[in-house]
Amino acid sequence: MKRHGIDYEALDKTHLWHPFTQMRDWMDSPQLVIERGQGVYLFDTKGNRYLDGVSSLWANIHGHRHPVLTRAIRWQLTQLEHSTFLGLTNVPAVELAEKLVAVAPRNLTRVFYSDNGSTAVEVALKMSFQFWRQKGKEFARKKTFISFTNAYHGDTIGSVSLGGVDLFHQIFKPLLFKSYKAFYPDCYRCPFGKQPTSCEVYCVKDFEAILKEHHPEVCAVVVEPAVQGAAGMLTAPRGFLKRIETLCHEHHIHLILDEVATAFGRTGTMFACEQEQVTPDFLALAKGLSGGTLPLAATLTTHEVFEAFLGEYADFKSFFHGHTYTGNPLACAAAAANLDLFKSEKTLQKLKPKIAYLRRGLADFWQLRHVGDIRQAGFMVGIELVKDRDSKTPYPAKDRIGHTVVLEARRRGVILRPLGNVVVLMPPLSISHAELKSLLDVTYGSIEKATQELERAPASRRPSSVYNGRTAASLQKQRKNIGSNS
């Protein structure tokens, strides 16, 4: 489709390389060229309207082109677009830091900016590592980290070293540093055969065992609180995070919370860690920080950590890390306006009934017989589709069931993005009840159609009966690989 005489789709296919995308598929199939956004909707060059069901990769909060955010960015453009943060500061970056500290857990008083979720985590890793080096004595042995099975912390090498999604991370294994992988709750396929209502977070024992054995060499534990997003919206039972925090304190280990996906209201509170009154040593933020407008990330930490980096210049205790666009004034101005909007629009208060509405709407999805599990943490939802509900047998990857659902939803005017066989719903927090209803209706209809069509497909296209689910045996195997980035 040509627009202003230009065929953007063809040009894209000639020059671009998209993230997490098999480019042969991309080039072989029709693609949407997005031109405009308004509220929860995106519009393509053909004038079609789509509900943004995943908040443009989990980032948008108040809707596209919210006038307050647009005004803040515009005004900032009339003042300063960028100046370096190395040796200088700037007005919006200072204002934002004050606002962030005001809403963050009380012990977090320092803000270090970067550009994206991966770097927010990298900064925390490097700060923690350097902190312990500078402490010296017995702490100088601390050189590694504990993260969790199925974790996703981004795509830079440090973040990948902590990752646990084999599909993304396995190939880079020779490049990665050592870390220990503890078991993250997977209540749908609990390898311990427990029920979340009565398990008393049994699975945290795996973390305890690793900690007991290796704590003298561990700088920090890195964890996604409440829900592991990219893993397929795996929700952790209440108590899991609190137990981790307690154990970290007992063993002189930092707690790094990766709230890149969960912060800014996503789970119903400003930060997910508030729900268990957990106060981390580091908090990694990105995505919703700027309301989904501009790339910005922040790593928040404590006075204790900050203080350990103070000294004479020649002591070389400075944190030697930074990016060209650190503290970018446009992004900081947008983020400050984003935080103001939470107050002026009562975003979190208005969210509560929407979360309840979403929960009620999702209950209907159990009528679809290929829905194996429905996981919800506030406005983060994963609907896991299975070939067989009773045995929890997954669809094989070749069926691309998630992708098929997404294509169907697109035909019906909704943008979704799956995580394998998990259909993700993560709309902007500003979505209305009516828009939420249409998101639910389209998702329901799309799952129904895609699963029925797959059943009707000829035998050659039918799923094989290979069971890919994780079992106690696979956990055993994973545990054996601990320390080698399994």
Ligand SMILES: Cc1ncc(COP(=O)(O)O)c(C=O)c1O
């Ligand atoms: C929990 C978590 N951490 C880190 C990242 C990486 O963020 P970015 O894509 O901005 O680098 C993501 C992205 O989805 C995430 O979900």
